[in-house]
Amino acid sequence: MTFAYRGAWLTAVLLMFCGAVRAETIQAVTEDSLHAFMDGDKVSGPATAVVASTLKTAGLDYHLALYPWARAYDMALQQPNVLIYLILRTPQRESLFKWVGEVKRYEPYLYKLKQRQDIQVNNLEDAKRYPIGVVRDDVRHAYFKAQGFSKLFVASQNRDTMKQLFNGQIDLLPLIEGDAMRLSKEAGGDFASLEQVMPLADLTTGLYLAYSNSTDDAIVERTRNAFEQLRSTGEVARLMGSNP
Known part of the structure; x- marks a missing residue:
């Protein structure tokens, strides 16, 4: 295999991989809170802005929805390609989800x-x-x-x-x-x-973005990388603003 051919082959594989990941629509679900709420007919709020920016940076298609917490939580337990936010990371939940990143601390x-x-x-x-x-x-x-x-x-x-x-x-x-x-x-x-x-x-623990366990690891890793990029540049903190 020549260098040029090998390079073209690798590019094609990467494009196929990215296309397959992008084809999945992520269901981003949450409850009404200080950080996520309805503004007219749209899900809004600072945490929603973090989710939208993260998934856009990751190149993933997504749909935002606001539900009572029990329904959002059940979706994240049972269905693939569900991103739940903001969810407390506890020892009891550790193995139930694929954790993306901490958005802020939770001190009740x-x-x-x-x-x-x-x-x-x-x-x-x-x-x-x-x-x-x-x-x-x-x-x-x-x-x-x-x-x-x-x-x-x-x-x-x-x-x-x-x-x-x-x-x-x-x-x-x-x-x-x-x-x-x-x-x-x-x-x-x-x-x-x-x-x-x-x-x-x-x-008192962290509030996170987390995927359902049945979500493909490639999607999870892609989202983690995008979140870390936004976090390291200060964008996550900026989007969360001065909310307590």
């Missing part, structure tokens, strides 16, 4: 209404006495169940749990500060009326 607190002086929480055992709002099948739901909490009020979306807090249906709510600010406003309440009770140190 338990919140209560400031006026509820009767709620006294110094540790997790104290918190077990009070009704707590969680989103079905998310990491907070799993964590509290594993810790033996029995007074869990399960909702499909974060906004529902915030309404429950303001309505007095629950006493405590686990959220990061940014989501607490946004959700309190959406619920018609005032963030200043909330109080951080205690940090949930066991849940």
